[in-house]
C-alpha cells in the first residue's frame with residue numbers, strides 16, 4: 001500500500017501548475033460517474049461515445065487508437081496536463097478543441113479539480 005503522503009507527493013508532481021486547485025480523487029470519482037461515464041470508460045482500451053480516459057493525464061491528445069477524433073482534437077498538440085484538462089473541461093465546446101464532445105462542461109472549478117485528481121489515478 002502506498003502511504004497517503006507518497007500518493008499526495010506523486011499527485012503534486014503531475015500538477016504542472018498551481019493555477020489548478022488541489023482536487024480530491026474520491027470526490028472526483030463520483031463526479032466522473034455522474035458526468036463523464038456515459039461517454040467515457042476509465043478502463044484501458046474501452047471506447048464509448050468518447051475515447052477511453054485511462055492514463056489520459058500527460059498523454060498526447062487524440063492518441064487513443066481506433067477512436068475517430070475530430071480534426072480539431074487531432075490538431076491539438078498540447079499534452080493533457082492538469083492545466084490543459086482544466087481549461088478543456090471548463091468549456092469543451094468553446095475552445096480550440098472543436099465541438100465533438102457534446103458536453104456543456106464542468107463550470108465549478110472544484111468539480112474540475114476533483115475529476116482531474118481522479119483521472120490522475122487511472123494508470
Ligand code: HEC
Pocket residue numbers: 032035036037038039040049050051053056060061062063064068069070071072073074080085089097098099100101102103106115
Ligand atoms: C456526451 C458525451 C461526453 C461526455 C458527457 C464527456 N465527454 Fe469527453 N469526449 C467525448 C468525445 C466524443 C470526445 C472526442 C472529442 C474530439 O474528438 O474532438 C471526448 C474527448 C475527451 C478528452 C480528450 C481525450 C483524448 O484522448 O485526447 C478528454 C480528456 C475528455 N473527453 C474528458 C472528459 C471528462 C473528464 C468528462 C466529464 C467531466 C467528459 N469528457 C464528458 C464525449 C464526452
